[in-house]
Amino acid sequence: MANIEGLDHTGRSVPDVREGEDFYVSLLGAKHCNTIASATEDVRAGRGAPHPCNVLAGYLFVLFPHAKHLPLPDALKGEDGSRIAFAVSRQRFDDVVERAGDIGLSFEGPVTHPEHGPFGESIYFTDPGGNYMEICWRRDSDQARTRLAWEREAEAATA
Amino acid sequence: MESTTVIRDRRQIEKAKEMPGASDALPKYGGHGYVPGQQSAATAATESSVAPLTIDGISGAVLDASDLAATRAFYTPIFGDHPGEWKETRSRLVFQTGDQKIEFMKRPRPRTLAHAGQHVAYRVETDRLESLTDVLEASGHPVNWWREDHPAELETTAYVSDPSGNIVQLVASGDMSLLVDHYYVPVEDIEHGELVYIKALRGELECYYGYRTEDVAAARRWHEGKDPAAPWTRNAFISFRTHEPNPTPAAQIFARFGQAYVGVTLTGQRIPEPPEEFLKATPRAILHTSQKPEEVTRYMATVKVSPVSLKYDGGHVPFRREGRNVFLRDRSGNFFQIECAG
Numbered sequence: 001m002a003n004i005e006g007l008d009h010t011g012r013s014v015p016d017v018r019e020g021e022d023f024y025v026s027l028l029g030a031k032h033c034n035t036i037a038s039a040t041e042d043v044r045a046g047r048g049a050p051h052p053c054n055v056l057a058g059y060l061f062v063l064f065p066h067a068k069h070l071p072l073p074d075a076l077k078g079e080d081g082s083r084i085a086f087a088v089s090r091q092r093f094d095d096v097v098e099r100a101g102d103i104g105l106s107f108e109g110p111v112t113h114p115e116h117g118p119f120g121e122s123i124y125f126t127d128p129g130g131n132y133m134e135i136c137w138r139r140d141s142d143q144a145r146t147r148l149a150w151e152r153e154a155e156a157a158t159a
Numbered sequence: 160m161e162s163t164t165v166i167r168d169r170r171q172i173e174k175a176k177e178m179p180g181a182s183d184a185l186p187k188y189g190g191h192g193y194v195p196g197q198q199s200a201a202t203a204a205t206e207s208s209v210a211p212l213t214i215d216g217i218s219g220a221v222l223d224a225s226d227l228a229a230t231r232a233f234y235t236p237i238f239g240d241h242p243g244e245w246k247e248t249r250s251r252l253v254f255q256t257g258d259q260k261i262e263f264m265k266r267p268r269p270r271t272l273a274h275a276g277q278h279v280a281y282r283v284e285t286d287r288l289e290s291l292t293d294v295l296e297a298s299g300h301p302v303n304w305w306r307e308d309h310p311a312e313l314e315t316t317a318y319v320s321d322p323s324g325n326i327v328q329l330v331a332s333g334d335m336s337l338l339v340d341h342y343y344v345p346v347e348d349i350e351h352g353e354l355v356y357i358k359a360l361r362g363e364l365e366c367y368y369g370y371r372t373e374d375v376a377a378a379r380r381w382h383e384g385k386d387p388a389a390p391w392t393r394n395a396f397i398s399f400r401t402h403e404p405n406p407t408p409a410a411q412i413f414a415r416f417g418q419a420y421v422g423v424t425l426t427g428q429r430i431p432e433p434p435e436e437f438l439k440a441t442p443r444a445i446l447h448t449s450q451k452p453e454e455v456t457r458y459m460a461t462v463k464v465s466p467v468s469l470k471y472d473g474g475h476v477p478f479r480r481e482g483r484n485v486f487l488r489d490r491s492g493n494f495f496q497i498e499c500a501g
Contacts, residue, residue, distance in 0.1 A: 016371045038410065040347040043427040046398035046405040049375055050349065050425075066372040 009053075009060040010084070013070075014129030017063045021052045023128050024061075026103060027096075028086065028135075030054040036062070056086065066129065073132075076108040077124040083132035090120060093137040097123060115139075210450070212361050212458045216417030217339050218447035218498055219260040220279050222325050223269030227252045229322040230263050236294055237327065240284045241338045259338045264441055269323040270433075275345035275426040276391025277442060277493075278318070278326035282340045285331040292317045292329070305389040308368040309341070309413050309422060315387050325442070341419055342444040345391065345426035346491040349410045352423045354464035355489045359476050360446070362414025362421060368392075369410035369425070382406035394427040416446060432492035438479045439486040443494035451501035455485050 014020030024030035032054055037047040051064045077083070088096055093110075100107055100123065107125035113136075122136040224230040231245060231252055243256030252263040261279075271277065283291055292302045295317075304315040317329040330340040346352035356362045368374055380386040381393045382404065391409060398405040410425040421444065433440050448455060456478065465474025478487040485497040 018367060018370045035350055037407075038348060038350045038425065040426055040429065043394060043407070043409075043425060044396050046396040046400075046407070048398070048405055048407050049369055049378075050410045065370060065375050067375065069372055069376070 007059070009062055011062045011064055012127065012129060012131050013064045013066045014127065014131075015066055015069075016128065017050065017052055017065055020063045020128045021054060024054055024056065024063075027099060027105065028056055030056040030061075033060070063129075070130065072130040073126060076106060076126055076132075077134075078132040083124065083134050085122070085134035085136055087136055087138055087141070089141070090137045093121060093135070096135055100125070209458050209461050210454055212359075212448065212455060212462075212497075213450060214360060214362065214416040214446045214448050214497070216258075216337075216447050217342055217419040217421070217444055218258055219262065219445040220339060220342060220442065221262040221264060221445065221496070222279070222321075222323070222442045223266040223271065224252065224263035224321075224323045224325075225265070225267065225269050226322055227263060227265055233295075233298075233300065233321050234261070236291060237281055237283065237329065238338065239291075240282070240287065240335050243338075256338050257336070258447070260445070261338070266323075266441075269325070270441055271324040271326070272345060272430060272442065273320065273324050273326045275428040275430055276326070276343065276389065276424060277345055278328050278343050279442075279444075280328035280330045280340040280343070281338055282330050282332040282335060284335065285333055288317060288329060288331045292319075295319050305387050307389050307422070308374075308392055308408075308411055309420070310366060318389065337418055339419060341422055343422040343424065344444075344489075344491075344493040345424050345428065345430060346489065346493065347426065347430060348490065349412065349423070349425035351464065351490055352425070353412050355476060356412065356414040356421055356423055359459075359462045359464045360414070360416075360495075362416050365413045365415040365420060367410075367412045369408040374408040375406075378406040378408040391424060391426065391428075396427060430491055435477070438477055438488055438494070439481070439496070440488070440494045443486075443496055445496045445498055447498050447500065449500050452480055452483050452485060452499040454501065455497055455499055456480050459485065459487065 012020070021030075021032065025032065032052060035050050035052045036042060037050045049065050051062050053060060053062050097110060105125055107123045109123035110121040111124070112121050113119040118138055118140045120137040120139050122134050124132070124134050126132055227247060231247070234254065238254055238256065238261075241256040243254055246253045246255070250265045252265075254261045296302055300319050300321075303318045305318055306313055306315045316331060319327050319329070321327055328343075332340065353364075357364050377386060377388070378393050378395075381388045382395050392411070393406065393408060395404040395406045397403065409427070412423050414421045414423065459476060459478045462476060463474040464476060476487055476489070478485050483499045485499065486494070487497070488494045
Protein backbone atom coordinates (compact mmCIF):
# COMPACT_ATOMS: atom_id res chain seq x y z
CA MET A 1 0.00 0.00 0.00
CA ALA A 2 1.28 3.48 -0.79
CA ASN A 3 0.36 4.94 2.61
CA ILE A 4 -0.34 8.32 1.06
CA GLU A 5 0.26 11.03 3.59
CA GLY A 6 -1.53 13.80 1.86
CA LEU A 7 -2.05 15.79 -1.27
CA ASP A 8 1.26 17.47 -2.10
CA HIS A 9 0.35 19.63 -5.03
CA THR A 10 -1.59 19.78 -8.24
CA GLY A 11 -0.36 20.83 -11.65
CA ARG A 12 -2.81 22.67 -13.86
CA SER A 13 -2.12 23.87 -17.35
CA VAL A 14 -3.42 27.10 -18.82
CA PRO A 15 -2.69 28.99 -22.04
CA ASP A 16 -1.10 31.90 -20.15
CA VAL A 17 0.27 31.33 -16.67
CA ARG A 18 0.18 35.01 -15.75
CA GLU A 19 -3.49 35.31 -16.67
CA GLY A 20 -4.12 32.00 -14.95
CA GLU A 21 -2.49 33.14 -11.75
CA ASP A 22 -4.37 36.42 -11.83
CA PHE A 23 -7.60 34.41 -12.09
CA TYR A 24 -6.82 32.32 -9.01
CA VAL A 25 -5.64 35.32 -7.03
CA SER A 26 -8.43 37.70 -7.94
CA LEU A 27 -11.35 35.27 -7.73
CA LEU A 28 -10.25 32.67 -5.22
CA GLY A 29 -7.80 34.65 -3.11
CA ALA A 30 -4.83 32.38 -3.83
CA LYS A 31 -1.48 33.52 -2.51
CA HIS A 32 1.59 33.51 -4.68
CA CYS A 33 4.43 31.39 -3.23
CA ASN A 34 7.11 31.52 -5.84
CA THR A 35 7.64 30.96 -9.52
CA ILE A 36 9.70 27.99 -10.63
CA ALA A 37 12.02 28.73 -13.55
CA SER A 38 12.07 32.49 -12.90
CA ALA A 39 15.79 32.51 -12.13
CA THR A 40 18.89 31.75 -14.16
CA GLU A 41 19.79 28.62 -12.21
CA ASP A 42 16.40 27.10 -13.01
CA VAL A 43 16.83 28.00 -16.68
CA ARG A 44 20.21 26.27 -16.72
CA ALA A 45 18.60 23.17 -15.20
CA GLY A 46 16.23 23.02 -18.15
CA ARG A 47 13.16 23.61 -16.02
CA GLY A 48 11.15 25.13 -18.83
CA ALA A 49 8.99 28.22 -18.94
CA PRO A 50 8.10 30.00 -15.68
CA HIS A 51 5.44 28.20 -13.70
CA PRO A 52 3.95 30.00 -10.69
CA CYS A 53 3.10 28.19 -7.48
CA ASN A 54 0.13 29.39 -5.50
CA VAL A 55 -1.48 28.31 -2.26
CA LEU A 56 -5.18 28.29 -1.57
CA ALA A 57 -6.31 27.25 1.89
CA GLY A 58 -3.25 25.06 2.32
CA TYR A 59 -3.59 23.54 -1.14
CA LEU A 60 -0.59 24.08 -3.40
CA PHE A 61 -1.07 24.18 -7.14
CA VAL A 62 1.31 24.94 -9.95
CA LEU A 63 0.30 26.51 -13.24
CA PHE A 64 2.06 25.47 -16.43
CA PRO A 65 1.58 26.74 -19.95
CA HIS A 66 -0.13 24.11 -22.09
CA ALA A 67 2.45 22.14 -24.04
CA LYS A 68 0.32 22.53 -27.11
CA HIS A 69 -2.80 24.39 -28.05
CA LEU A 70 -5.84 22.73 -26.54
CA PRO A 71 -9.41 23.65 -27.39
CA LEU A 72 -11.21 25.09 -24.40
CA PRO A 73 -14.43 23.30 -23.43
CA ASP A 74 -17.77 24.87 -24.23
CA ALA A 75 -19.38 23.51 -21.07
CA LEU A 76 -18.80 25.05 -17.69
CA LYS A 77 -19.37 21.79 -15.90
CA GLY A 78 -17.53 18.62 -16.77
CA GLU A 79 -19.94 16.12 -18.27
CA ASP A 80 -18.21 13.28 -16.55
CA GLY A 81 -18.33 15.14 -13.24
CA SER A 82 -14.60 15.77 -13.05
CA ARG A 83 -13.73 19.00 -11.30
CA ILE A 84 -11.91 20.44 -8.34
CA ALA A 85 -14.21 21.92 -5.75
CA PHE A 86 -13.39 24.56 -3.17
CA ALA A 87 -15.58 25.22 -0.15
CA VAL A 88 -16.43 28.60 1.33
CA SER A 89 -18.63 29.46 4.27
CA ARG A 90 -22.33 29.96 3.69
CA GLN A 91 -21.85 33.62 4.55
CA ARG A 92 -19.18 34.12 1.93
CA PHE A 93 -20.81 32.17 -0.85
CA ASP A 94 -23.02 35.06 -1.93
CA ASP A 95 -20.00 37.38 -1.95
CA VAL A 96 -18.12 34.92 -4.12
CA VAL A 97 -20.99 34.75 -6.60
CA GLU A 98 -21.10 38.52 -6.73
CA ARG A 99 -17.33 38.67 -7.18
CA ALA A 100 -17.52 36.21 -10.04
CA GLY A 101 -20.07 38.44 -11.72
CA ASP A 102 -17.94 41.52 -11.15
CA ILE A 103 -14.96 40.01 -12.95
CA GLY A 104 -17.13 38.78 -15.80
CA LEU A 105 -16.71 35.09 -15.06
CA SER A 106 -19.12 32.79 -16.88
CA PHE A 107 -20.51 30.25 -14.45
CA GLU A 108 -23.37 27.82 -14.10
CA GLY A 109 -25.54 28.25 -11.03
CA PRO A 110 -25.92 28.83 -8.19
CA VAL A 111 -27.27 25.30 -8.13
CA THR A 112 -29.14 24.36 -4.96
CA HIS A 113 -28.43 20.83 -3.79
CA PRO A 114 -30.95 18.55 -2.02
CA GLU A 115 -31.43 19.51 1.62
CA HIS A 116 -30.69 16.03 2.88
CA GLY A 117 -27.25 16.06 1.22
CA PRO A 118 -23.94 17.55 2.37
CA PHE A 119 -23.82 20.43 -0.11
CA GLY A 120 -25.75 23.65 0.02
CA GLU A 121 -25.18 25.48 -3.23
CA SER A 122 -22.54 25.43 -5.93
CA ILE A 123 -21.37 27.40 -8.91
CA TYR A 124 -19.51 25.68 -11.71
CA PHE A 125 -17.00 27.30 -14.04
CA THR A 126 -13.72 26.75 -15.79
CA ASP A 127 -10.40 28.42 -15.16
CA PRO A 128 -8.55 30.04 -18.10
CA GLY A 129 -7.15 26.64 -19.00
CA GLY A 130 -10.55 25.02 -19.27
CA ASN A 131 -10.05 23.12 -16.02
CA TYR A 132 -13.41 22.46 -14.39
CA MET A 133 -13.96 24.03 -11.01
CA GLU A 134 -16.66 24.37 -8.40
CA ILE A 135 -17.19 26.63 -5.43
CA CYS A 136 -19.67 25.39 -2.89
CA TRP A 137 -20.83 25.73 0.68
CA ARG A 138 -21.48 22.68 2.75
CA ARG A 139 -24.37 21.95 5.10
CA ASP A 140 -22.04 19.74 7.14
CA SER A 141 -19.10 22.13 7.35
CA ASP A 142 -18.53 21.24 11.00
CA GLN A 143 -18.04 17.62 10.05
CA ALA A 144 -16.37 18.12 6.67
CA ARG A 145 -13.49 15.89 5.66
CA THR A 146 -11.03 18.71 5.51
CA ARG A 147 -7.32 18.41 6.10
CA LEU A 148 -7.87 19.81 9.59
CA ALA A 149 -10.40 17.08 10.34
CA TRP A 150 -7.91 14.43 9.20
CA GLU A 151 -5.19 15.93 11.38
CA ARG A 152 -7.46 15.94 14.42
CA GLU A 153 -8.34 12.31 13.83
CA ALA A 154 -4.67 11.41 13.47
CA GLU A 155 -3.80 13.23 16.71
CA ALA A 156 -6.63 11.55 18.56
CA ALA A 157 -5.57 8.15 17.26
CA THR A 158 -2.01 8.56 18.49
CA ALA A 159 -2.94 10.21 21.80
CA MET B 160 -0.14 59.93 11.00
CA GLU B 161 0.53 58.25 14.37
CA SER B 162 4.15 57.44 15.13
CA THR B 163 4.99 53.76 15.25
CA THR B 164 7.15 52.33 18.01
CA VAL B 165 9.36 49.56 16.74
CA ILE B 166 10.45 47.03 19.36
CA ARG B 167 13.91 45.58 18.75
CA ASP B 168 15.90 43.14 20.85
CA ARG B 169 19.37 43.88 22.15
CA ARG B 170 21.10 41.99 19.36
CA GLN B 171 19.30 43.97 16.67
CA ILE B 172 20.08 47.24 18.40
CA GLU B 173 23.77 46.35 18.57
CA LYS B 174 23.69 45.33 14.90
CA ALA B 175 22.09 48.62 13.94
CA LYS B 176 24.91 50.52 15.63
CA GLU B 177 27.39 48.77 13.33
CA MET B 178 25.54 49.70 10.14
CA PRO B 179 25.52 53.16 8.59
CA GLY B 180 22.57 55.47 9.00
CA ALA B 181 20.28 56.43 6.18
CA SER B 182 22.39 58.03 3.47
CA ASP B 183 22.67 58.10 -0.26
CA ALA B 184 26.42 58.62 -0.28
CA LEU B 185 27.84 55.44 1.22
CA PRO B 186 29.75 53.45 -1.38
CA LYS B 187 29.81 50.22 0.63
CA TYR B 188 26.05 49.97 0.95
CA GLY B 189 25.24 51.75 -2.24
CA GLY B 190 22.95 54.28 -0.68
CA HIS B 191 20.04 52.11 0.25
CA GLY B 192 20.87 52.84 3.86
CA TYR B 193 18.67 50.23 5.47
CA VAL B 194 18.97 50.46 9.24
CA PRO B 195 17.10 47.87 11.31
CA GLY B 196 14.97 49.54 13.93
CA GLN B 197 14.66 52.84 12.11
CA GLN B 198 13.20 51.88 8.79
CA SER B 199 9.67 50.95 9.67
CA ALA B 200 8.57 54.17 11.31
CA ALA B 201 10.46 56.43 8.93
CA THR B 202 9.25 54.59 5.88
CA ALA B 203 5.68 54.52 7.03
CA ALA B 204 5.71 58.23 7.67
CA THR B 205 7.22 59.20 4.33
CA GLU B 206 5.75 56.66 1.93
CA SER B 207 2.37 58.28 1.82
CA SER B 208 3.75 61.79 1.17
CA VAL B 209 6.40 60.99 -1.44
CA ALA B 210 5.67 61.85 -5.04
CA PRO B 211 6.02 58.81 -7.29
CA LEU B 212 8.80 58.67 -9.84
CA THR B 213 7.92 59.60 -13.41
CA ILE B 214 10.39 58.61 -16.11
CA ASP B 215 9.72 60.46 -19.37
CA GLY B 216 11.88 58.34 -21.61
CA ILE B 217 15.30 57.00 -22.43
CA SER B 218 17.71 59.84 -23.04
CA GLY B 219 20.70 57.75 -23.97
CA ALA B 220 23.22 55.15 -22.98
CA VAL B 221 26.78 54.92 -21.73
CA LEU B 222 28.86 52.09 -23.15
CA ASP B 223 32.45 50.93 -22.95
CA ALA B 224 34.76 51.17 -25.93
CA SER B 225 38.27 49.86 -26.34
CA ASP B 226 39.15 52.14 -29.27
CA LEU B 227 37.36 55.48 -29.58
CA ALA B 228 38.48 56.13 -33.15
CA ALA B 229 37.23 52.75 -34.34
CA THR B 230 34.02 53.26 -32.38
CA ARG B 231 33.35 56.61 -34.02
CA ALA B 232 34.05 55.16 -37.46
CA PHE B 233 31.66 52.29 -36.76
CA TYR B 234 28.77 54.35 -35.41
CA THR B 235 28.97 57.34 -37.76
CA PRO B 236 27.04 55.63 -40.58
CA ILE B 237 24.60 54.11 -38.07
CA PHE B 238 23.76 57.50 -36.59
CA GLY B 239 23.65 59.08 -40.05
CA ASP B 240 19.89 59.68 -40.03
CA HIS B 241 20.10 61.73 -36.83
CA PRO B 242 21.61 65.20 -37.06
CA GLY B 243 23.96 65.56 -34.17
CA GLU B 244 27.37 66.36 -32.89
CA TRP B 245 30.36 64.30 -31.88
CA LYS B 246 32.54 65.40 -28.98
CA GLU B 247 35.69 63.59 -28.12
CA THR B 248 38.28 63.68 -25.39
CA ARG B 249 41.11 61.27 -24.77
CA SER B 250 38.89 58.99 -22.65
CA ARG B 251 35.38 59.78 -23.80
CA LEU B 252 33.37 60.00 -27.00
CA VAL B 253 29.85 61.41 -27.08
CA PHE B 254 27.28 61.68 -29.85
CA GLN B 255 24.48 64.11 -28.99
CA THR B 256 21.34 64.26 -31.10
CA GLY B 257 18.21 66.05 -30.00
CA ASP B 258 17.38 64.92 -26.48
CA GLN B 259 19.44 61.74 -26.63
CA LYS B 260 23.13 61.03 -26.38
CA ILE B 261 25.33 58.00 -26.64
CA GLU B 262 28.48 58.10 -24.58
CA PHE B 263 31.46 55.80 -24.98
CA MET B 264 33.97 55.43 -22.16
CA LYS B 265 37.43 54.25 -23.15
CA ARG B 266 38.22 51.00 -21.34
CA PRO B 267 40.96 48.48 -22.07
CA ARG B 268 38.48 45.66 -21.30
CA PRO B 269 34.96 46.77 -22.21
CA ARG B 270 32.08 45.31 -20.18
CA THR B 271 29.39 44.42 -22.70
CA LEU B 272 27.13 41.57 -21.43
CA ALA B 273 26.80 40.55 -25.08
CA HIS B 274 26.86 36.88 -24.09
CA ALA B 275 23.53 37.46 -22.33
CA GLY B 276 21.98 39.63 -25.02
CA GLN B 277 22.36 43.11 -23.57
CA HIS B 278 22.04 45.59 -26.43
CA VAL B 279 20.95 49.02 -27.55
CA ALA B 280 18.57 49.41 -30.50
CA TYR B 281 19.03 52.42 -32.79
CA ARG B 282 16.57 53.67 -35.36
CA VAL B 283 17.62 53.96 -38.99
CA GLU B 284 15.55 55.04 -41.97
CA THR B 285 13.65 52.09 -43.37
CA ASP B 286 14.97 52.48 -46.90
CA ARG B 287 18.55 52.79 -45.69
CA LEU B 288 18.74 49.67 -43.56
CA GLU B 289 19.87 47.29 -46.26
CA SER B 290 22.56 49.55 -47.66
CA LEU B 291 23.81 50.27 -44.15
CA THR B 292 24.19 46.55 -43.44
CA ASP B 293 26.11 46.22 -46.72
CA VAL B 294 28.48 48.94 -45.53
CA LEU B 295 28.93 47.24 -42.15
CA GLU B 296 29.57 43.84 -43.73
CA ALA B 297 32.05 45.36 -46.18
CA SER B 298 33.96 46.97 -43.33
CA GLY B 299 34.35 43.66 -41.57
CA HIS B 300 31.36 43.63 -39.21
CA PRO B 301 29.22 40.52 -39.77
CA VAL B 302 25.50 41.17 -39.65
CA ASN B 303 22.97 38.71 -38.24
CA TRP B 304 19.30 38.84 -39.14
CA TRP B 305 17.21 37.91 -36.14
CA ARG B 306 13.89 38.76 -34.66
CA GLU B 307 12.79 39.28 -31.05
CA ASP B 308 9.56 39.08 -29.11
CA HIS B 309 8.26 42.59 -28.52
CA PRO B 310 5.29 43.13 -30.88
CA ALA B 311 7.32 45.75 -32.77
CA GLU B 312 10.22 43.33 -33.25
CA LEU B 313 8.58 40.25 -34.73
CA GLU B 314 10.16 40.77 -38.17
CA THR B 315 13.84 40.05 -38.61
CA THR B 316 16.21 42.96 -38.46
CA ALA B 317 19.93 43.52 -38.40
CA TYR B 318 22.21 42.88 -35.44
CA VAL B 319 25.90 43.62 -35.43
CA SER B 320 28.66 43.90 -32.85
CA ASP B 321 30.58 47.13 -32.52
CA PRO B 322 34.41 47.08 -32.34
CA SER B 323 34.23 46.58 -28.55
CA GLY B 324 31.69 43.76 -28.67
CA ASN B 325 28.57 45.75 -27.77
CA ILE B 326 25.56 44.31 -29.59
CA VAL B 327 23.86 46.84 -31.83
CA GLN B 328 20.32 46.32 -33.13
CA LEU B 329 19.23 48.38 -36.12
CA VAL B 330 15.52 49.19 -36.13
CA ALA B 331 14.02 50.28 -39.43
CA SER B 332 11.70 53.18 -38.77
CA GLY B 333 10.01 56.13 -40.44
CA ASP B 334 10.19 58.08 -37.17
CA MET B 335 13.61 59.57 -36.60
CA SER B 336 12.55 61.58 -33.53
CA LEU B 337 14.50 59.10 -31.40
CA LEU B 338 17.94 57.60 -31.90
CA VAL B 339 17.58 55.00 -29.14
CA ASP B 340 14.51 52.89 -29.83
CA HIS B 341 14.92 50.63 -26.83
CA TYR B 342 17.40 49.26 -24.34
CA TYR B 343 17.56 45.56 -23.50
CA VAL B 344 18.97 43.99 -20.37
CA PRO B 345 19.47 40.44 -19.09
CA VAL B 346 18.51 39.60 -15.52
CA GLU B 347 19.04 36.56 -13.35
CA ASP B 348 15.64 36.80 -11.68
CA ILE B 349 12.72 37.92 -13.83
CA GLU B 350 10.34 38.37 -10.90
CA HIS B 351 12.72 40.73 -9.17
CA GLY B 352 13.44 42.40 -12.49
CA GLU B 353 9.77 43.10 -12.95
CA LEU B 354 9.60 44.61 -9.48
CA VAL B 355 12.49 46.93 -10.28
CA TYR B 356 11.42 48.09 -13.73
CA ILE B 357 7.66 48.19 -13.21
CA LYS B 358 7.17 48.84 -9.53
CA ALA B 359 10.30 50.80 -8.58
CA LEU B 360 11.03 52.67 -11.80
CA ARG B 361 7.30 52.76 -12.63
CA GLY B 362 7.58 51.67 -16.19
CA GLU B 363 4.36 50.64 -17.85
CA LEU B 364 4.21 46.89 -18.39
CA GLU B 365 3.58 46.98 -22.11
CA CYS B 366 3.68 43.24 -22.68
CA TYR B 367 5.40 40.05 -21.63
CA TYR B 368 6.67 36.94 -23.32
CA GLY B 369 7.56 33.39 -22.40
CA TYR B 370 4.55 32.63 -20.27
CA ARG B 371 2.16 31.28 -22.90
CA THR B 372 1.59 28.09 -24.85
CA GLU B 373 2.40 29.78 -28.14
CA ASP B 374 5.70 30.98 -26.68
CA VAL B 375 6.64 27.40 -25.78
CA ALA B 376 5.65 26.28 -29.26
CA ALA B 377 7.79 29.04 -30.78
CA ALA B 378 10.77 27.86 -28.72
CA ARG B 379 10.37 24.39 -30.18
CA ARG B 380 10.32 25.82 -33.71
CA TRP B 381 13.49 27.79 -32.92
CA HIS B 382 15.17 24.62 -31.67
CA GLU B 383 14.28 22.91 -34.95
CA GLY B 384 15.88 25.76 -36.89
CA LYS B 385 12.58 27.11 -38.15
CA ASP B 386 12.59 30.49 -36.39
CA PRO B 387 15.35 33.15 -36.54
CA ALA B 388 14.79 34.31 -32.99
CA ALA B 389 17.74 36.09 -31.40
CA PRO B 390 19.81 33.63 -29.37
CA TRP B 391 19.15 35.32 -26.03
CA THR B 392 15.39 34.94 -26.46
CA ARG B 393 15.42 31.13 -26.39
CA ASN B 394 17.37 28.35 -24.73
CA ALA B 395 17.50 24.58 -24.76
CA PHE B 396 19.35 23.51 -21.67
CA ILE B 397 19.29 19.83 -20.79
CA SER B 398 16.31 19.12 -18.56
CA PHE B 399 17.22 17.78 -15.14
CA ARG B 400 14.22 15.45 -15.46
CA THR B 401 14.33 14.10 -18.96
CA HIS B 402 18.06 14.57 -19.66
CA GLU B 403 17.03 15.89 -23.06
CA PRO B 404 17.22 19.48 -24.38
CA ASN B 405 14.18 21.43 -23.23
CA PRO B 406 13.47 24.22 -25.73
CA THR B 407 12.21 27.14 -23.69
CA PRO B 408 11.30 30.74 -24.39
CA ALA B 409 13.18 33.29 -22.31
CA ALA B 410 10.77 34.97 -19.92
CA GLN B 411 10.70 38.65 -20.84
CA ILE B 412 8.89 41.81 -19.84
CA PHE B 413 8.83 45.10 -21.68
CA ALA B 414 8.66 48.28 -19.61
CA ARG B 415 7.63 51.39 -21.51
CA PHE B 416 9.07 54.75 -20.54
CA GLY B 417 7.57 57.42 -22.74
CA GLN B 418 8.31 56.73 -26.39
CA ALA B 419 10.96 54.12 -25.67
CA TYR B 420 11.03 50.90 -23.71
CA VAL B 421 13.37 48.69 -21.73
CA GLY B 422 13.26 44.99 -22.54
CA VAL B 423 14.15 42.68 -19.66
CA THR B 424 14.98 39.05 -20.26
CA LEU B 425 15.63 36.14 -17.93
CA THR B 426 19.01 34.94 -19.08
CA GLY B 427 20.42 31.45 -18.98
CA GLN B 428 23.90 32.93 -18.83
CA ARG B 429 25.75 33.91 -15.71
CA ILE B 430 26.32 37.65 -15.45
CA PRO B 431 29.61 38.73 -13.90
CA GLU B 432 28.78 41.60 -11.61
CA PRO B 433 30.92 44.51 -10.53
CA PRO B 434 31.27 44.86 -6.74
CA GLU B 435 27.96 45.74 -5.09
CA GLU B 436 29.14 49.18 -4.05
CA PHE B 437 29.51 50.20 -7.73
CA LEU B 438 26.41 52.15 -8.66
CA LYS B 439 27.88 54.19 -11.50
CA ALA B 440 29.17 51.72 -14.04
CA THR B 441 28.68 50.54 -17.57
CA PRO B 442 26.89 49.62 -19.66
CA ARG B 443 24.05 51.81 -18.45
CA ALA B 444 20.96 53.42 -19.86
CA ILE B 445 20.17 57.04 -19.14
CA LEU B 446 16.55 57.66 -18.19
CA HIS B 447 15.03 61.13 -18.13
CA THR B 448 12.67 62.69 -15.62
CA SER B 449 11.32 66.20 -15.27
CA GLN B 450 11.46 65.85 -11.50
CA LYS B 451 14.07 67.36 -9.22
CA PRO B 452 16.88 65.11 -8.01
CA GLU B 453 15.77 65.47 -4.40
CA GLU B 454 12.29 64.26 -5.33
CA VAL B 455 13.81 61.23 -7.03
CA THR B 456 16.07 60.38 -4.11
CA ARG B 457 13.24 60.83 -1.65
CA TYR B 458 11.19 58.39 -3.69
CA MET B 459 14.03 55.90 -4.12
CA ALA B 460 14.64 55.88 -0.37
CA THR B 461 11.12 54.68 0.28
CA VAL B 462 10.45 52.25 -2.55
CA LYS B 463 10.68 48.56 -1.71
CA VAL B 464 10.76 45.80 -4.24
CA SER B 465 11.26 42.66 -2.24
CA PRO B 466 8.58 40.10 -3.20
CA VAL B 467 8.64 38.75 0.33
CA SER B 468 9.17 40.38 3.68
CA LEU B 469 12.83 39.93 4.49
CA LYS B 470 14.28 40.51 7.90
CA TYR B 471 17.56 42.22 7.14
CA ASP B 472 16.96 43.38 3.61
CA GLY B 473 14.44 46.13 3.21
CA GLY B 474 14.21 45.39 -0.50
CA HIS B 475 15.50 48.80 -1.47
CA VAL B 476 17.04 49.55 -4.82
CA PRO B 477 20.59 50.82 -4.22
CA PHE B 478 21.11 54.33 -5.55
CA ARG B 479 23.40 57.32 -5.27
CA ARG B 480 22.88 60.94 -6.23
CA GLU B 481 25.57 62.92 -8.03
CA GLY B 482 24.42 66.42 -8.80
CA ARG B 483 21.42 66.23 -11.08
CA ASN B 484 21.79 62.51 -11.69
CA VAL B 485 20.78 59.47 -9.65
CA PHE B 486 22.70 56.27 -10.33
CA LEU B 487 21.22 52.87 -9.54
CA ARG B 488 21.49 49.20 -10.35
CA ASP B 489 19.28 46.16 -10.28
CA ARG B 490 20.29 42.93 -8.57
CA SER B 491 21.66 41.49 -11.77
CA GLY B 492 24.16 44.31 -12.14
CA ASN B 493 22.38 46.35 -14.81
CA PHE B 494 23.13 50.02 -14.29
CA PHE B 495 20.88 53.00 -14.86
CA GLN B 496 21.22 56.76 -14.57
CA ILE B 497 18.21 58.98 -13.96
CA GLU B 498 18.84 62.41 -15.41
CA CYS B 499 16.77 64.95 -13.49
CA ALA B 500 15.70 68.02 -15.40
CA GLY B 501 13.70 69.57 -12.57
